[in-house]
Amino acid sequence: MTFDWQLANECFINEMSADKNTDLCNQPDLIIDTDENLSWASEELVILKNSFFESLDTHALELFNAWSNKSEHCSLKVSTYFQAYADQLHSYRGRNCTLVEIGVMEGGSLLAWKEWLGPGARVIGIDINPEAKELEKEGIEIIIGNQADPTFWEVFLKENNDIDIIIDDGGHQYFQQALTFFCILCHAKRKIQFIVEDTSTSFFSNFLEQNEESFVSLMKQVIDNLNLKQIFSKKGLSNWRNDIDLQIVKEYQKIQSLCFYSGLISMKIDPLKGLIPLYLYNVNRRTKKEDLRHSGCITGVKFTWPDPIQPRDVLFKGLVESKNKLLVDVRKKTK
Numbered sequence: 001m002t003f004d005w006q007l008a009n010e011c012f013i014n015e016m017s018a019d020k021n022t023d024l025c026n027q028p029d030l031i032i033d034t035d036e037n038l039s040w041a042s043e044e045l046v047i048l049k050n051s052f053f054e055s056l057d058t059h060a061l062e063l064f065n066a067w068s069n070k071s072e073h074c075s076l077k078v079s080t081y082f083q084a085y086a087d088q089l090h091s092y093r094g095r096n097c098t099l100v101e102i103g104v105m106e107g108g109s110l111l112a113w114k115e116w117l118g119p120g121a122r123v124i125g126i127d128i129n130p131e132a133k134e135l136e137k138e139g140i141e142i143i144i145g146n147q148a149d150p151t152f153w154e155v156f157l158k159e160n161n162d163i164d165i166i167i168d169d170g171g172h173q174y175f176q177q178a179l180t181f182f183c184i185l186c187h188a189k190r191k192i193q194f195i196v197e198d199t200s201t202s203f204f205s206n207f208l209e210q211n212e213e214s215f216v217s218l219m220k221q222v223i224d225n226l227n228l229k230q231i232f233s234k235k236g237l238s239n240w241r242n243d244i245d246l247q248i249v250k251e252y253q254k255i256q257s258l259c260f261y262s263g264l265i266s267m268k269i270d271p272l273k274g275l276i277p278l279y280l281y282n283v284n285r286r287t288k289k290e291d292l293r294h295s296g297c298i299t300g301v302k303f304t305w306p307d308p309i310q311p312r313d314v315l316f317k318g319l320v321e322s323k324n325k326l327l328v329d330v331r332k333k334t335k
């Protein structure tokens with residue numbers, strides 16, 4: 001299958017330009033990186049810049065400013081991460097909290113975290129490279145270790161039992177991301193917000209061992225377990241399919257939520273709260289209304305299952321015949 005990315009991009013930019021009248025000239029310049037043989041035209045750059053700044057709320061803009069001001073400490077971020085981080089972490093700002101980031105490099109992001117979270121924040125960097133220790137003179141605690149080593153996590157999490165946030169911006173290989181996740185899940189004794197950056201590497205062909213199974217495919221399985229937690233509610237037991245491994249669902253009970261952004265995944269791990277979902281009524285009786293949910297089953301509607309690797313047509317099954325056979329084919333627009 002060939003994809004005309006240039007055509008798709010042009011349409012996208014035109015759609016973006018339609019509602020961009022705001023004058024955002026006062027915003028700082030964006031230093032945008034592209035492949036050597038590719039570039040954005042100057043009118044596209046105006047649209048992209050306006051669209052970026054318009055997409056940020058105040059927390060995200062302050063995070064962007066804290067990060068872009070650290071220009072002596074080179075750092076690369078995808079533009080959509082600022083709002084994602086602001087959504088997930090703004091409630092920690094101005095509070096006493098401990099943030100750990102795997103992957104120090106020049107320290108640009110660690111210094112931004114310290115400024116953005118405020119003076120009550122303890123900020124720790126983990127890196128496999130002993131040179132990362134240089135950043136200690138800037139007031140960041142640095143621990144040298146390998147994120148793919150379970151023994152490292154066992155010791156580190158035992159010695160630091162006040163951690164609120166862990167960000168993985170380390171090696172980005174599938175086994176590193178997966179082992180980091182398993183170790184944190186296994187050792188978490190309190191609420192931890194765990195965020196993995198650059199999960200788009202799950203689709204890179206030049207990364208080790210991650211084309212069949214990847215970190216993103218692991219996370220899709222975690223979503224299954226999150227939904228299956230309700231099986232422990234003692235309600236509607238006969239509804240569930242009978243091939244579910246309850247031991248696995250139980251092991252993942254500590255995960256309370258999972259948020260997916262473009263190239264970034266955030267999850268709340270909390271071993272102390274909401275382990276068993278309960279079905280609650282607001283009154284001590286059952287409803288007297290008939291539930292007509294089964295009478296709405298539609299049949300004959302074809303839907304393009306939006307799997308970008310193996311797109312396929314799926315036909316809905318139900319009782320009511322639909323006249324409109326083809327409901328959605330997202331690829332039609334780009335043909």
Ligand SMILES: C[S@@+](CC[C@H](N)C(=O)[O-])C[C@H]1O[C@@H](n2cnc3c(N)ncnc32)[C@H](O)[C@@H]1O
Binds near residue numbers: 107169
């Ligand atoms: C993408 S850079 C981090 C950039 C930094 N967070 C920033 O935004 O400015 C990745 C870092 O992860 C470190 N790293 C790679 N593999 C690692 C591993 N297995 N354990 C710990 N650190 C690792 C590298 O040494 C490098 O400093």
